[in-house]
Amino acid sequence: MTDRASDISSPVGLIAGGGVLPFAVADSLVTRGIEPVFFALKGICDPEKVSRFRHHWIAVGQIGNAERLLRAENCRDLVFIGTLVRPALSEIRLDWGTVRVLAHVLAAFRGGDDHLLSGIGRILERDGFRMVGIKDVAPDLLMPAGCLTGKTPDQSAQADIANGQEVLRALSPFDIGQAAVVIDGHVVGVEGIEGTDALLARIAQLRAEGRIRAKTARGVLVKMPKAGQDLRYDLPTLGPRTVENAAAAGLAGVAVVAGNTLVAEPQALVGAADACGVFVVGLPA
Numbered sequence: 001m002t003d004r005a006s007d008i009s010s011p012v013g014l015i016a017g018g019g020v021l022p023f024a025v026a027d028s029l030v031t032r033g034i035e036p037v038f039f040a041l042k043g044i045c046d047p048e049k050v051s052r053f054r055h056h057w058i059a060v061g062q063i064g065n066a067e068r069l070l071r072a073e074n075c076r077d078l079v080f081i082g083t084l085v086r087p088a089l090s091e092i093r094l095d096w097g098t099v100r101v102l103a104h105v106l107a108a109f110r111g112g113d114d115h116l117l118s119g120i121g122r123i124l125e126r127d128g129f130r131m132v133g134i135k136d137v138a139p140d141l142l143m144p145a146g147c148l149t150g151k152t153p154d155q156s157a158q159a160d161i162a163n164g165q166e167v168l169r170a171l172s173p174f175d176i177g178q179a180a181v182v183i184d185g186h187v188v189g190v191e192g193i194e195g196t197d198a199l200l201a202r203i204a205q206l207r208a209e210g211r212i213r214a215k216t217a218r219g220v221l222v223k224m225p226k227a228g229q230d231l232r233y234d235l236p237t238l239g240p241r242t243v244e245n246a247a248a249a250g251l252a253g254v255a256v257v258a259g260n261t262l263v264a265e266p267q268a269l270v271g272a273a274d275a276c277g278v279f280v281v282g283l284p285a
Contacts, residue, residue: 011035011054012137013075013129015066016045017082021237023049024264025081028138037073039066044084060084063120067127077132078124080233118230133232134262143238143282145258148270151279153253157220159185161255161283164222172226178236181251183219188212196223200245207250216250217277223256224283237262238280240272247276258282 012029016022016038022045026036038045038055056073058066070078121131134141147153153161160182167180167187177191181203188206191199200221206212223236238256246254254273261282263269273280 008034008132008137009076011037011073011075012132013037013039013070013073013078015039015041015058015078015080016050017041017080017084018044018046019083019264020049020239021262021264022082023052024141025079025134025138026053028140034137037075039069041082041084045082063123067124067129070129075129077130077137078121079132079134079137080121081134118233121230121233131232134235135231135259141262141264143256143258143261143263145282145284147279147281148266149253149273149279149281151253151274151277153220153255153279153281156184156218157252157279160220161222161281163187164220164255165224165283168222168224169227172228175226178225178234179221179223181219181221181249183212183214183251186214188219196221196242197245200242200249200251203249203251204245212250214250217252219251221246221249221251221254223254223261225257225260231260235260235262237264238269239263239265240268243269243273243278243280244276247273247278251278253279253281255281255283257285259285 010033012034014022014026014036022038026038029036036053038050038053039058040050040055042057042059056069058069125131163185164180164182167182167190168178171177171190179191179196179199180187181189181199189199189203203212223238225231225236236256238254238261243254269280
């Protein structure tokens, strides 16, 4: 929990993309007596699930309209949460509020997803809002330290975890991705723009083609934030599907950084891991 956590004001504005994570955060807020208000991205956020909450629909790129609605709802504290496929600049429908800060928007697009989100966040903060992170609003959704599963990493897996961490530290200045797969000391895949699940699908395909010849139940998926990353944006996430995909790729387990990884469905995740026979471990920050 951070210093901001004790100063969160209700209601909290959730700028929500796709997936289940926005709703897990909203439920966490409700249990703490804080009202969530959704500012759901059109065509991305789940319309059925968002109907349970107070909400407004906003379009990507319409900052002026979003700020007007945020002020009308008295939302000072804001969270970016959920999946978002980066739009092309040509796909963004600008309003006058966006045109006013167009130079800043263009600068935000010149980099990875973390750079884009933090750039938009800085625009909102300049206009009087405060960007907060999962550590501030829903710390109960963060990965705990230690092994969560019946299976634990053996000596070989621990060595692969250490190698994966070193690889990700070395790559972090290049803003490539937050995950790597290491099998028996060999780096066989690094996450790119396609995301973690597509990385695992690629590993499974390489096994099927005979390009990876290591025995199954070997190797580890390692996920960790990039060095210097603003953890209010694009926090690494882990869910049951990723665990199942790691098993389908023939890996022994998954290692993520405790306290710096978002887990939206912890019980389902552990159940899936135990059913697939893979470990899930939270590494020291």
